[in-house]
Amino acid sequence: MSQLILEQALNGLQFGLMLFLLAAGLTLVFGIMDMINLSHGSLYMGGAYFAAAAAQASGSFAVGILAAVAGMALVGTLLELAVLRHFYKRDHLSQVLATFALILIANELVRMVWGPQPMMLNPPEALSGPVEILGFFYPAxxxxxxxxxxxxxLFLYLLVAKTRVGMWVRAGAANREMTEAMGVNVRRLFTAIFALGAALCAIAGALLGPLLAVQVGMGENILILAFVVIVIGGIGSIRGALVGSLLVGVGDTLGRALLPTLLRSVASSEVASNLGPALASILIYALMAAVLFWKPQGLFPARG
Amino acid sequence: MKKLVEPLLLAAAVALPFLLAATGNEFYTGMATRVMIFGLAATALNLIVGYGGMVAFGHAAFFGLGAYGVAILMQHGVTSAWIAWPAAVALAALAALGVGLVSLRTRGVYFIMITLAFAQMLYYLVLSLKNYGGDDGLPLANRSTLAPLDLGSDTGFYLVTLAVLAAALFAMKRLAASRFGSALAGIRQNETRMEALGYPVFGLKLACFVIGGAVAGLAGALMANQHGMASPNLLYWTQSGMLLVMVILGGVGHRYGGLIGAVVLLGLEEVLAGVTDHANLGVGLFLLAVVSFAPRGIAGLLPKGSRE
Amino acid sequence: MSELLRVRGLERHFGGIYATAGVDLDVGAGELHALIGPNGAGKTTLIHLISGALAPDAGAVAFDGKPVTDLAMHERAGLGLVRSYQITSVFPHLPALENVRLAVQSRARDWGSSFRFWRPAAADRAMTEEAASLLERVGLAGRGAAPAADLAHGEQRALELAMALATKPRLLLLDEPMAGMGHEESERMADLVASLKGDISMLLVEHDMDIVFRLADRISVLVAGRIVASDAPAAVRDNPEVRRAYLGDEVVPL
Incomplete structure (x- = not known):
């Protein structure tokens, strides 16, 4: 039992860290540009497809990841310059409509290029087996x-906490007008943040590709979890995004693994196996509702 | 002239299924019914977003609950719409009451997110109901019966749906001009001032939210009948996004905004699907164009005199 | 004179800084009571606390003998304890007449609640007529159809007052009604406030000392979160503590 918990906790950590890669970009865009970007999940999907295509063509997983990161950073930059920057000053409803439209466009473009079937992305050969840690085997x-x-x-922490760019980012999340008054070239900063967010999405998409299916619509499921994460953590806060990601990742994974078992001790096994997974999914949203109810600005409010 | 527009449109809508039948295009009767049902659900959302000023991102939950209300009752042998539809409405209204009681304590983006969270909870709850189909959804054995009316024929069901939609749009007009509607207009523009004047702002917003949820439940009841099943996808967040897109596309706060949005969006999908396998690309580009060049939606482009 | 408003020991701090530090204040029925004090003395905070927009950290507010400290703003307004705003707070996209009509409609005790979903609000003629006569009273006859946002600043201040009056307040909290007005507009507003004396009790926050000493029955002086004097105008003028508090405050020559 304890080994199961440990293994699931590691799975939760792994999922939480990938969620963090999505949430980090999302929370900065949301916190600094006050922009609801529903198409953030499409960047993740794009990263997975780029990685799969490049890995298939080159036969190397590492090349796949690098291609995904470079490709999506470019796509993110172009997207920001061509479309998204025109919506920073618009109301949230317009942002929802515009970025929902981008989801439709992205899904269709992917379908046109790579077809409706899911793509295969294999983990590198050397890491396909398990390794022994703490007395049990865990996939390498x-x-x-x-x-x-x-x-x-760690890189993001150093970037935000220790560099001049990071100082601008923190100032921007706390108070947008302040950054402009400080003479920072806000437009360039925004483009850079967006490209960074896209690159992080690409890493997550490429790494999760071998575990989940690389398919159209994969962005929509994880996008909402990323939103849950940043609302729990506090919009605009990188630290909040990390804490929120780990809470959601570990909570969701452990809940899925353990709730059916726990329920079996109080209800019939049929009820338990039906209700368990649902309860685990609901748990995350209930956590967010509870945080909003008691700490409406999230756990680590970025704005003072 | 202006006074004639609505009666003429209504007359044309009544004549449509007979025209379709006469020309051998019965298939489109079901399509038109579907458009009207989505129009009804989007109109209900527009009441909340456009009239009440609350950007709710979980409206599909109430839509879906209405559908499940009818489907579950049917599985237990309740076929009469006179019982099942009001029950579906009550279920959706009750859910909206619960969601609203908690969510309305938050503002702005947090309200958007918490309504989304509750809708997702209801989605996963429905998904777990293995006795009622789980992720396959719950099929209806037959359409509801609405004696003495005939829902069995597509034309009959179309006409009933049209009647419900017309009644809802008329009620919306009355509501906007009523004391309740005036109070909502005040809240939308200056909530603090309304409180200082002594209005029970929370209660008024909650009432608006519950009415919107209830009407969405009615739309869901119709949807289950049209579709022949209640599907969990009706509650998924992309469905909420779709309804919100219809409202923004048609015109936030415009009485016909929801309907216009549904007609244009679903109509465009249908037309594009006829000529290409990649209809959504066109739909996406179209939406992007509308939000860029017509910030107040399609209704905002209509001549001034026709606006509410 | 019987007391209408009774404030005792009212405290509110914002992170260690006391905005009000134990305020005691009485406003009698029918009285025009002015509240003055240097900038930053805590006047607006006190108005927020009395109207219910802010909750106090300590102390109590009683209105007409009933404790109202735990009541929300809209509940206090329902009892007749109503405020106007220092920064104009109207419904910008609604016509001026509808602004006032909404304020008239807020009196649930006269018309019943606003949970009426079917009957057109316009069918309640009495509401519209009352709103129109209030517009006339504040000098805005003929401006009823204009959206509030299109009114001049002085007109918006007058509209604000009409809205406050429409709730039929028993005690009106007027937070700098002449703020940002020219001399002529201020004089017109002063006449308007004077014309309300006797009908409505008022607590008036105002910087223009000419107007305050001309209109007020009683004046309370708030300095650094405390009331240092509360007396008839002549007595306040001669109060040495008040003189000391204002010394060097060039805006307000006593």
Whole structure:
């Protein structure tokens, strides 16, 4: 039992870190540009497809990831310059409509290029087996994901906490007018943030590709979880996004694994196996509703 | 002249299924019914977003609950619409009451997100109802019966749907001009001032939210009958997004905004699907063009005199 | 004179800084009571606390003998404790007449609640007529059809007052009704306030000392979150503590 919990906790950590890669970009765009970007999940989908296509063509998983990151950073930059920057000053309803339209366009473009069937993305050969840690076997590939996730989280922390660009970003999240008054070239900063967010999405899409299916619509499921994360953490806060991601990732994974078992001790096994997964999904949203109810600005409010 | 527009449109809508039948295009009767049902659901959402000033991102939950209300009752042998439809409406209204009681304590983007969260909870709850179809959805054995009317024929069902939609649009007009509607207009523009004047703002917004939820439930009841089943996808967040897109596309706060949005969006999908496999690309580009060049939606482009 | 408003020990701090530090204040029925004090003395905070827009950290507010400290703003308004705003707060896209009509409609005790979904509001002629006569009273006859946002600043201030009057307040909290007005407009507003004396009790926050000393029955002086004097105008003028508090405040020559 304890081994199951440990294994699921590692899975939760792995999922949470990938959620963080999505949530980090989303929370900055939301917090600094006051922009609801529903198409953020499409960047994740794009990253997965780029990685799968490049990996198939080159035969190398690493090339796939690099291609995904470079490709999506470029796509993100172009998207920001061509479309999204025109909506920063518009109301949330217009942003919802515009970025919902982008989801439709992105899904259709992917279908046109790669067809309606899911694509295969295999993990690198060397990491396909399990490794032994703490006395049990755990898939090496998942360990890689955890490692990359932690490295990116550390990189983001250093970027935001220790660099001049990071200072602008923090100032922008706390008070947008202030940044403009400080003479920061806000338009360039916004474009850079967006490109960074897209690159992070691409990493997540490429890394999760071998575990989940690379298919049209994969962005919509995870997008809402990323929104839940940033609302729990506090919109605009990177630290909040990390804490929220881990809460949601571990909570969701452990809930899915353990709730059916726990329920079985109080209800019939049929009820338990039906209700368990649903309760685990609901748990995350209930957590967010509870946070909003008691701490309406999230756990780590970025605005003072 | 202006006074004639609505009666003429209504007359044309009544004549439509007979015209379609006479020309051998019965298939489109079902399509038109579907458009009207989505129009009804979007109109209900427009009451909340456009009249009440609350950007709710979980309206599909009430729509879907209405559908499940009818389907579940049918599985237990209740076929009469006189019982099942009001029950579906009551179910959706009750859910809206619960969601509204909690959500209306938040503002702005947090309201958007918390309504989304509740809708997703209801989605997963429905998904877990294995006795009622789980993720396959729950089929209806037959359409509801609405004695003495005949819902069995597509034309009959179309006409009943049209009557419900027309009644809802008329009620919306009365509501907008009523004391309740005036109070909502005040809240939309300056909520603090309304409180200072002594209005029970929370209660008024909650009432608006519940009415919108109830009407969406009615639309869901019709949807289950049209579609022949209640599907969990009716509650999924992309469906909420779709309804919101219809409202914004048609015109936020315009009485016909929801209907116009549904007609244009679903109509465009249908037309494009006839000529290409990639209809959504065209739909997406069209939506992007509308939000860029017609910020107040299609209704905002109509001549001034025709606006509410 | 019987007391209409009774404030005792009212405290409110914002992160360590006391905006009001134990305010005691009485406003009698029928009285025009002015509240003056240097900038930052906590006048607007006090208005917020009395109207219910802010909750106090300590202390109590009683209106007409009933404790109202725990009541929400709209509940206090329902009892007749009504405020106007320092920064104009109207419904910008509604016509001026509809602004006032909404304020008239708010009196549930006279018309019943606003949970009426079917009957057109316009069918209640008495409401519209009352709103029109209030517009006339504040000098806005003929401006009823104009959206509030299109009115000049002085006109918006007058509209604001008409809305406050439409709720038939028993005590009106007037937060700087002449703020941002020219001399002529201020004089017109002063005449208007004077014409209300006797019908409505008022607590008036105002910087123009000429007007305050001309209109007020009683004046309370708020300095650094405390009432340092509460007396008839002549006595307040001669109060040494008040003089000391205002010394060097060039805006307000006493």
């Amino acid at each position: 590939y998942r360990l890689l994901i955890i490692g990359v996730g932690l490295a990116v989280a």
